[in-house]
Amino acid sequence: MRIVGVRRPHHGDGVEVASLAEHGDTVTLIASLADFWADPAAYLSASPTGPTLATAQLQRVPPVLPAARVLCIGLNYHDHVAEGSYRDQALPPYPTLFGRWTQSLTVDGAEVPVPAGEEGLDWEGEVVAWVGAPLLDASPEQALAAVMGYSVFNDLTARTAQKRTSQWTLGKNADRSGPLGPIVPAAEVGDLNQGLRLRTRVNGQTVQDARTDQMMYTVEDTLSQISHTLTLRPGDLLATGTPSGVGYARTPPRLLQPGDTVEVEVERLGVLRNAVVGNEQRFAAAAFA
Numbered sequence: 001m002r003i004v005g006v007r008r009p010h011h012g013d014g015v016e017v018a019s020l021a022e023h024g025d026t027v028t029l030i031a032s033l034a035d036f037w038a039d040p041a042a043y044l045s046a047s048p049t050g051p052t053l054a055t056a057q058l059q060r061v062p063p064v065l066p067a068a069r070v071l072c073i074g075l076n077y078h079d080h081v082a083e084g085s086y087r088d089q090a091l092p093p094y095p096t097l098f099g100r101w102t103q104s105l106t107v108d109g110a111e112v113p114v115p116a117g118e119e120g121l122d123w124e125g126e127v128v129a130w131v132g133a134p135l136l137d138a139s140p141e142q143a144l145a146a147v148m149g150y151s152v153f154n155d156l157t158a159r160t161a162q163k164r165t166s167q168w169t170l171g172k173n174a175d176r177s178g179p180l181g182p183i184v185p186a187a188e189v190g191d192l193n194q195g196l197r198l199r200t201r202v203n204g205q206t207v208q209d210a211r212t213d214q215m216m217y218t219v220e221d222t223l224s225q226i227s228h229t230l231t232l233r234p235g236d237l238l239a240t241g242t243p244s245g246v247g248y249a250r251t252p253p254r255l256l257q258p259g260d261t262v263e264v265e266v267e268r269l270g271v272l273r274n275a276v277v278g279n280e281q282r283f284a285a286a287a288f289a
Contacts, residue, residue, distance in 0.1 A: 001044070002182035002270070003149065004107075005033065005063030008053070017063045019048045020055075020182055028052045037065055037235040040132045040148045044185050062105045062180050065235040070100035070178070072155065073222060074168065076215050076241025094225060095217040098168045100239070106176040108272050113282035115158050115174045120255025121276060124155035124242035125200035125208050125264035127192060129219045130183055135232040143223035146232075150189050152181035152272040153239050154200075154264045159248050159255070175282055181264075181272040189268050192219055196267040198243065202254075203261055210243030212266075217241075 002020040006027060007013065017036040018027035029050025030036060030043050064070075074096040075081050081091065106112065114121055132148025155178065162171020189196075195213030199206055223238060247254040256262055258278040265271045 001185055001188065003030070003044075003063060003185075004182045005061045006053075006055075007059040007061055009057065009059075015061055015063065016050075017043070018050070018053075021052075025055055026052050027055055027058065033063060033065060036063070040234055044148065044187075060107045060109065062102075062107055063183065064102050064105055064180075064237070066102055068102055068235045068237060069230075069232070070102060070105070070237045070239065071226060072098050072100060072172065072239040073217055073241040074098055076217050077210060077243040078214070078216060079210070079244035091216070095222055095241075097222075097226070098172060100178055101173055104173045104175070105178040105180055106274075107179060108181050109274065110176060110179060111275050111277045111281065112156055112176050112179065113174075113277050114256070114258060114279055115161070115282065116279050118158045118160050118174075118255075120247070120257050121174070121177065122157045122159050122247045122255055123200050123202065123207065123262050123264075124157055124246060125198055125266075126153040126155055126242050127151070127196070127198065127212060127240050127266055127269065128153040128180060129192075129223070129238045129240065131223070131232045131236040131238070132234050134234065135223060135227040138224050138227040138232075140218070140220035140224045143227065144191075144220035146223070147186050147219060148234075149183040149185045150192070150266075150269055151183050152264050152266045152269045154179045154262065154272055154274065155239055155242060156256070156262075156274075179272055179274045181270055184269050192240070196269070198267075199265045200245065201263045201265070202256065207247070207254075208243055208245035210245075212240070214243065215240060 200208035
């Protein structure tokens with residue numbers, strides 16, 4: 001099963017959650033966004049009962065609650081730490097966390113604009129874990145049990161903005177810079193610690209190739225740690241960090257330019273594909289508003 005968010009024309013601005021057919025040209029509606037996240041486990045355990053519609057008639061949007069928290073791990077692969085500007089620093093015992101706003105998220109197939117003042121965008125192929133049950137002072141085992149699914153993610157980064165200050169917020173929240181793939185239920189994915197292969201390609205050339213068991217900070221440990229400070233709720237997301245091979249660390253640096261296509265492929269989760277466009281298209285209708 002692959003779970004996506006859609007908007008139907010002439011049905012207001014409401015987002016509905018749907019199951020995407022294997023061939024991708026139809027979806028079967030499951031529930032409204034709010035109803036789905038009120039009890040995702042129940043909806044995932046039952047067959048969708050809504051109408052089946054052609055995807056060409058719908059707008060694809062992330063199935064993300066407006067109030068969801070998008071928490072991201074920075075520097076979660078040893079090789080990525082070694083290739084960047086943090087290579088001479090001691091590894092911290094706990095993960096560095098930063099946040100994205102939901103407005104920065106978009107979907108597979110969306111065009112991503114290069115912001116003004118940036119020489120390009122940098123790719124960061126990742127996996128996102130979706131929280132499906134409340135977590136408060138949870139153990140790692142409880143945290144992992146609360147993960148309802150995973151998605152491919154590309155944490156496209158505006159490096160100039162990111163590097164201007166010690167805080168990464170601006171560089172990580174450019175318009176439509178966070179493409180998400182469909183949610184695949186955790187029961188179909190298994191444990192990321194088993195090592196799912198993750199690859200990023202730019203115009204067909206592989207630029208990142210790693211496995212998820214190379215992460216330094218696991219999903220369960222990180223969610224557990226977070227839950228001891230703030231209560232996690234169904235619909236919150238955890239982006240698990242990117243491996244080595246990013247563009248700014250190359251010699252010479254390489255960044256995504258208008259006309260480039262970037263793909264992130266994760267075993268069992270599928271392929272996320274997005275085209276990069278110029279800043280003049282930045283004000284086009286956003287995939288998620």
